Amino acid sequence: MEVSVLQGRVNQTWQLWHMSSENRTETLRLLPALIRDAETAVRGLDGDERRAALVALSDVYRLTGQATAYIAPAELAWVVADRAMTAAQDADRPATIAAAAWNMGNILRETSYADEALRVVTDAADLLRPHLDEAPSDWRGIYGALQLHAAVTAARDGRSGDAWRYWGAGDQVAKSLPAAYVHPSTVFGRANVDFHEVSVAVDLQTSRRALSIADELDPDSMPSVERRARLWVEVARGHLQRGDTTAALHVMQMAYSIGAETVKYTPSALTAVTGIWQSAPRALRPEAARLAARIGLAEAG
Numbered sequence: 197m198e199v200s201v202l203q204g205r206v207n208q209t210w211q212l213w214h215m216s217s218e219n220r221t222e223t224l225r226l227l228p229a230l231i232r233d234a235e236t237a238v239r240g241l242d243g244d245e246r247r248a249a250l251v252a253l254s255d256v257y258r259l260t261g262q263a264t265a266y267i268a269p270a271e272l273a274w275v276v277a278d279r280a281m282t283a284a285q286d287a288d289r290p291a292t293i294a295a296a297a298w299n300m301g302n303i304l305r306e307t308s309y310a311d312e313a314l315r316v317v318t319d320a321a322d323l324l325r326p327h328l329d330e331a332p333s334d335w336r337g338i339y340g341a342l343q344l345h346a347a348v349t350a351a352r353d354g355r356s357g358d359a360w361r362y363w364g365a366g367d368q369v370a371k372s373l374p375a376a377y378v379h380p381s382t383v384f385g386r387a388n389v390d391f392h393e394v395s396v397a398v399d400l401q402t403s404r405r406a407l408s409i410a411d412e413l414d415p416d417s418m419p420s421v422e423r424r425a426r427l428w429v430e431v432a433r434g435h436l437q438r439g440d441t442t443a444a445l446h447v448m449q450m451a452y453s454i455g456a457e458t459v460k461y462t463p464s465a466l467t468a469v470t471g472i473w474q475s476a477p478r479a480l481r482p483e484a485a486r487l488a489a490r491i492g493l494a495e496a497g
Contacts, residue, residue: 197233197236197237199237199241199245199248199249199252200248202233202234202237202249202252203248203251203252203255205230205233206230206234206252206255206256206259207255207380209223209226209227209230209259210255210259210380210381211380212226213259213262213263213422214383214419214420214421214422214423215419215420215421216421217421217425217454217455217456217457217458218456218457219263219421219422219455219457219458220263220264220267220457220461221457223259223262223263224263224264227256227259227260227263230256230259231256231257231260234249234252234253234256235253237249237252237253238250238253238283247286247287247288247289248287250283250284250286250287250292251283251284251287251289251292253279253283254280254281254283254284254287254292254295254296255280255292255295255381257276257277257279257280257283257296257299258280258295258296258298258299258381259381260276260280261273261276261277261280261299261302261303262299264276265302265306265461266306266461266462266463267461270307273303273306273307274303277296277299277300277302277303278300280296280299280300281293281296281297281299281300283296284296290323290324290327290335291324291331291332291334291335291338293320293323294320294321294323294324294335294338294339294342295338295381295382297316297317297319297320297342298317298320298338298341298342298345298382300313300316301313301314301316301317301342301345301349302345304316305345305348305349305352306463310349310352310353313345313349314346314349314350317342317345317346317349318342318346320342321339321342321343321346324338324339324342325339333373333374333377334379334380336369336372336373337369337373337377337378337379337382337384337385338379338382338384339369340365340366340369340370340373340379340384340389341366341379341382341384341388343362343363343365343366343369344362344363344366344384344388344389344392346358346362347359347360347362347363347366347392347396348392348395348396348399350362351395351396351399351400352399354400356400359396359399359400360396363389363392363393363396366384366389366392367389369384370384370385370386370388370389373385373386378419383418383419383420383423386417387413387414387417387418387419387423388418388420388423390409390413390417391413391418391423391426391427391430393409394406394409394410394413394427394430394431394434395426395430397409397434398430398433398434398437401437403433403434403435403437403438404438406430406431406434407431407434407435407438410427410430410431410434413427415427415428421454421455421458422455422458424454424455425451425452425454425455425458425459426451426455426458426462426465427451428447428448428450428451428454429448429451429458429459429462429464429465429468430464431447432444432445432447432448432451432465432468432472433464433468435447436468436471436472436475441471441472441475441476441477441480441484442476442477442480444468444471444472445472445476445480445483445484445487448465448468448469448472448487449487451465452487452490452491456490456491459491460490460491460492465491466491466493469484469487469488469491469493470488470493472484472487472488473485473487473488473493
């Protein structure tokens with residue numbers, strides 16, 4: 197198989213991940229063949245073609261990490277992240293290494309290694325920075341994604357100054373790119389920067405700011421269904437912080453209607469739905485319980 201064809205299949209599967217409301221189910225059907233074909237290509241090629249195949253293989257493992265997050269044992273997440281990074285380093289392409297670092301940072305952050313997550317993504321950004329002036333748009337796109345990753349990591353650690361500094365760096369990158377630009381796997385671009393502004397504000401427990409920002413956003417400006425659903429999860433969390441369970445329930449139902457599996461498998465969404473169900477006004481409790489049951493919370497069964 198030609199490497200360009202393989203990379204095309206990988207890119208199409210990333211699109212499926214972002215565009216399907218059942219993104220895990222649909223992506224996981226395709227991944228075994230993609231992994232097998234990418235590994236076969238790497239073994240059978242050499243020189244520049246092998247490096248290109250390694251880029252595709254790293255992309256496949258990054259996507260595997262996304263699709264299996266929160267539903268597979270933690271050990272698998274580490275294996276997949278390590279294989280993505282190993283393939284990227286063997287390819288010897290800074291942007292591919294940076295993308296693998298973005299993925300590794302996700303694993304570190306979700307397993308409570310915030311300092312290590314921040315170090316991995318900032319080191320990757322340092323690797324890319326000297327190339328940015330003449331780099332392709334996607335190099336700047338992954339650089340911007342690393343800044344947003346650092347912003348959320350710092351925010352979850354309560355480091356407001358650092359969080360907004362990193363977010364501001366990502367904002368500047370978005371301003372340097374065409375208005376319609378979207379990075380193919382991280383969906384970094386103008387809309388994603390704006391969505392992350394809401395996430396950072398919620399994680400810093402500044403719900404008034406988060407909801408004010410969200411009021412001005414156009415969700416349809418984001419081409420990723422997965423990211424649109426996550427935006428509404430963040431808005432629901434903001435309403436919960438303010439004690440408005442009724443609004444939180446309404447918004448979380450919107451999130452579920454957009455991206456059912458995003459709500460079903462994302463820890464912050466599950467926590468929010470649990471909070472909604474437990475604190476809903478009596479008249480809304482059955483509706484909250486039905487939402488909880490739809491996403492598989494045992495207590496709601």
